[in-house]
Amino acid sequence: MPTIALGKLEQVEPRSLWPLEAVDFTPWLAENLDALGEALGIDLEKTRVEAPVGSFACDIEARDTNSNRRVIVENQLSETDHRHLGQLITYAAGLDAGVIVWIASRVREEHREAIDFLNRHTNDNLDFFLVTLEVIRISGSLPAVVFNLTASPNAWAKTASLPSQKLTSERTLAYQEFYQGLMDELREKHRFTNARAAQPQSWYAFSSGTSGITYNASFASGRRLRAELYIDVGEIAPNKSIFDNLKSQETQIESALGERLLWERLDGKRACRISAIRENTTIIDAAAQGDEIREWLVQHLLQFKAVFGPLLKAATTTIPAPALPSVST
Incomplete structure (x- = not known):
């Protein structure tokens, strides 16, 4: 029988x-939220590091791009303690968070039970996660970070707790079923998203990796299905600047995609969008054409990421600086 060479798994402190924590780990985590999002089943987009809450500061504030809920992350490179649990609840209240994440290198059973208790006794708009940080390597290899989900919302395995919007009609149920299939395919086959639980809404936003810009799928009015790049970094002028930068490359972008796009600067509104349109398509059609419609969205979202993705960094660097207030002398 041939000898099989195996490495030895080693724990790294x-x-x-x-x-x-504050100087080294928090900045690293803020730039590697995808790894945490993959463990949680959420697409995370960083908002702020050391977000102020009164005289305190939350380690990381982020956004769940699918539900648009605010996410807060509190981390410690030690065993969980009462002080961090209190801070977590204080930050959640101060920032009106919908997703609360506590990361520690060791978890006390009492604190796991506390997070389970909070998930059982808070409403469907509030989700608590407790994550154990582990660093491993094999026989002296480079270290690898593992985020182990230690406590999570009760139904998170497949269908995470839904927001306050309930399933009230066949249409909303159809949206949820369709997007669950789309999300699963994008995650499992293409690693396009970390999202795991679809919700009963007509649109979905997937992270682009650039704050304020998402790849969207949307059943729009007028029997239209959209695959789009949605631009909303929070202010009108930067949004229009990013759009104009991309619009100046319209010919090259459409050539790379192989089709004409709908370019909507949406003057008078804050956001902008650039869309590929599939006409005469509603969620009702998904019952008969679900596979075909889902494949159309998958291909267009992947193409948008391939074509627009490399352009976004340059487009966002053209954002004009805010005008300084005039000073009278």
Whole structure:
């Protein structure tokens, strides 16, 4: 029988990589939220580091791009303690968060039970996660980070707790079923998203990796299905600047995609969007043409990421600086 060479799994002390939580680990985590999002089943988009809450500061504030809920992350490179649990609840209240994430290198059973208790006794708009941080390597290899989900919302395995909007009609149920299939295919086959639980709404936003810009799928009015790049970084002028930068490359972009797009600057509104349109398509059609419609969206979202993705960094660097207030002398 041939000999099989196997490596030895080794635990690495997290502080050997990040000596200080605030100075070393928090900035690293803020730039690697995809890894945390994959463990949680959420697409995370960073908003702020050290977000102020009164005289305190939350480690990381982010956004769930699918539900648009505010996410807060509190981390510690030590065993869970009462102080961090209190901070977590304080930050959740101060920032009106919908998703609360507590990361620690070791988890006390009492604190796991506390997070389970909060998930059982809070409403469907509020989800608590407790994550154990582990760093491993095999026989001296480079270290790898593992986020182990230790406590999560009760129904998170497949259909995470829904927001306050309930399933009130066949149409909303159809949206949820359609987007669940789309989401699963994009996640499992293409690693396009971390999202795991579809919700009963007519649109879905997927992270582009650039804050304020998403790849959207939307059943729009007029029997139209859209695959789109949606631009909303929070202010009108930057949105229009990003749009104009991309519009100046319209010929090259449409050539790469192989089709004409609908370019909507939406003057008078804050956001902008660039869309591929499938006409005469509603969610009702998904019952008979679900596979075909889903494949159309999958291909267009992947193409949008391939073509627009490399252009977004340059487009966002053209954002004009805000005008300084005039000073009278």
